[in-house]
Amino acid sequence: MIVPALTPIQFWYEFASTYSYLAVDRIESVAPQGSVVWKPFLLGPIFKAQGWNDSPFNLYPAKGAYMWRDLERLCGEVGLPYRRPTRFPRNGLLAARVAHLGSSEGWGADFSRAVFRANFAEDREIAEPSVIGEILADLGRDPEATLASALEPSNKDALRRQTEEATHLGIFGAPSFVVGDELFWGNDRLEAAVDWSRRAKEV
């Protein structure tokens, strides 16, 4: 039988993640409208559990050198603005808190795209409340009120639980896509996740 409802695509992303930048930019043009559930989370605790206290791209220099060149090529291919950040990784905790709030209020996607662009195209310090505040103002939101809501214990807890959920789902990197019981890792797997969500409708 054909189930008419869309199988949702959970989109798990982290603001420090370079390949998440590519996925954030293109997911809404690849996935059917309304199918994407934006799930900001933190890779830090997941990396720490693997024994890493830094990005693997810093810990393993050959892998890091490759990633920066690969990112530059991929951004060039799709015409996405890119400038290598002078600091990497930047702390995405505040941005993730705000994005988590935003995704429940319908402005999480626009906010997230703007933060990734600030980090990976404009080399801005996204850990700074002033930078996040400017991004919120550009989106027509009240920076102070929004930051205050994002920093409320309930929202902070909710983001923490979301990161724990990522661990339980077997997520170990970003971006990741979850469709039903299937996990897809990496910007390269976005199309496969979308295909799976279409296939998953036939049960």
Place this chain on the structure above:
Amino acid sequence: MIVPALTPIQFWYEFASTYSYLAVDRIESVAPQGSVVWKPFLLGPIFKAQGWNDSPFNLYPAKGAYMWRDLERLCGEVGLPYRRPTRFPRNGLLAARVAHLGSSEGWGADFSRAVFRANFAEDREIAEPSVIGEILADLGRDPEATLASALEPSNKDALRRQTEEATHLGIFGAPSFVVGDELFWGNDRLEAAVDWSRRAKEV
């Protein structure tokens, strides 16, 4: 100006590498005829230099669990036979020595495809000389003479130098593709490497 010669695609692969299995199977249908230079090498020394004494898929269980499911999905998609090996990673040293010899004599590609299939579809112990001998016999080669040539010091040294060359090229995983000065990592990047080799012809 347009340079008429094909820009070669160096194809770096390791017999223990799961994603190399996918690339070995399809590279000759994706890349223009005669453009691929087969470069077997060993990841072991490269991993060791990064502080790993095992495959990262064993060291990081979440990543490993994902990889096996991803491999199963990808093999299913392209109709490539697949059975999860009961031992992973298998030691690919002997196979790499034989493949290195074979690539200079024109039978390296057929041999390599057969070894990957033995490992990832038939769950055979490719570290065993008897298994490599059977594969050689199936290809119409004299197993004993070929194994003896593969174990000559000059061939062993040549493979060692090839692995050193991989390190100098910045290779940190397999499969990798090198086109001119550009490195592409992963089965997912095969098409990008082929595109680059076409682009690289215009100088």
